[in-house]
Amino acid sequence: MLISADGDPAETHPPSAVWHVATKELIAVAVWSQKRPGLGEDAEPTFVHHGPNRQGVLGVYDGLGGAGSRHAGHAKDGRHITHAFVASRLAHLTVQSWFAARVSSDRSEPAPLSVRLTEVLTKARSSTRNKVVGTLRRDFPTTLAAIEYRVDRKNVAVTALWAGDSRCYLLTPDQGLQQLSRDDSDVQDVLELLIADQPMTNVVSANGDFAIHEHGLARVSLPCVLVCATDGFFGYVAAPALFEHVLLSELDRARDASGWSRSLAARVCSYTSDDASLVMVALGFASFHRLRQSFTRRLRDLESDHAEVIAPIGDRSVFVAARRRSWELYRSQYLQYLDRSTYPTDAVTAPRRPAAAGEHGNGRPNGKETGC
DSSP: BOOOOOOOTOOOOSSEEEEEOOOOEEEEEEEOOSTTTOOSOOOOEEEEEEEEEEEEEEEBBBBBBTOOOOOEETTOOOOEEEHHHHHHHHHHHHHHHHHHHHOOTTTOOOOOHHHHHHHHHHHHOOOOOOOHHHHHHHHHSSSSSEEEEEOSEEEEEEEEEEEESEEEEEETTTTTEEOOOOSSSSSSOOOHHHHHHHSSSSBBOOOOEEEEEEEEEEEESSSSEEEEEEEHHHHHHSTTHHHHHHHHHEEEESSHHHHHHHHHHHEEEHHOOOOOEEEEEESSSSHHHHHHHTTTHHHHHHHHIIIIIHHHHOOOHHHHHHHHHHHHHHHHHHHHHHHHHHOEEEEEEEOOOOTTOOOOOOOOSSEEOOOO
């Protein structure tokens, strides 16, 4: 099934929207917010689950406002839209169609995702683009972070796919949040990336010279939560551990999936300075109550070791030292898949080049609700 959302006719361009679904097999929530209503560069998150195969995909997309700031045309209502705006939406649609082809029983193995993205974005490319500007900026640039999964009786096979600095995560009651993707940046330290935005060395674009990285985990024990997020969610917290604290503290306050999605939307609107999108699917939990209960101890550890230590600090030097201690305590479990992983060969459409100037980091489940 494709879990879709109905729009709200009362508000044409809401500042935020949420989706949520709960079945016997899964619980999914998605959040999307934009700083400039109608012009947000994050596309709405993807969540598609194919019931017969117990297979699904979730994903997020962040159009690059610097590299993709050029005019791409006008929407039907007259809005001026940019390459970044168009790129993230086309990536969203391409991932959904690529996944649909993969689970279709009457089709052969589809082209790799990188090839499909290049085909779609190249068709959108203007034949009259400025050749000089084109050497400095990419056509239709966007990040992408997606997780494809297949559930069996006690485990789930997971493949993280990404380009850019949007991220894929695994969240478990025992180990907490674990990053599966590696940012496409020359700087790899997660704390340094949080402190200072870095140029990206690889993003999806119509230029075609990008890679879709893959990181596969053949057997992840159930229950677990899969998470994809753009930097508007994780890039504006005070310390790396506090993104997980945002997810679990809002889970603890919620009574159901609808409440979790709504509280996450309100929370991210309160602290981010960017467009933000997030999608999560919880697998193997018997109910929302069991999901919430499973993470109670983990949340208490986050509060005592990180949130309650950092929140009251007013002095800058004391805060910096506390943030460093928090990261040193948190990093071992958080980075366990990155520190020990050997990634498979990347699917590359053409040789990559360094990021151009301005390339910085700065579907849809039932029950859509709008507004911050």
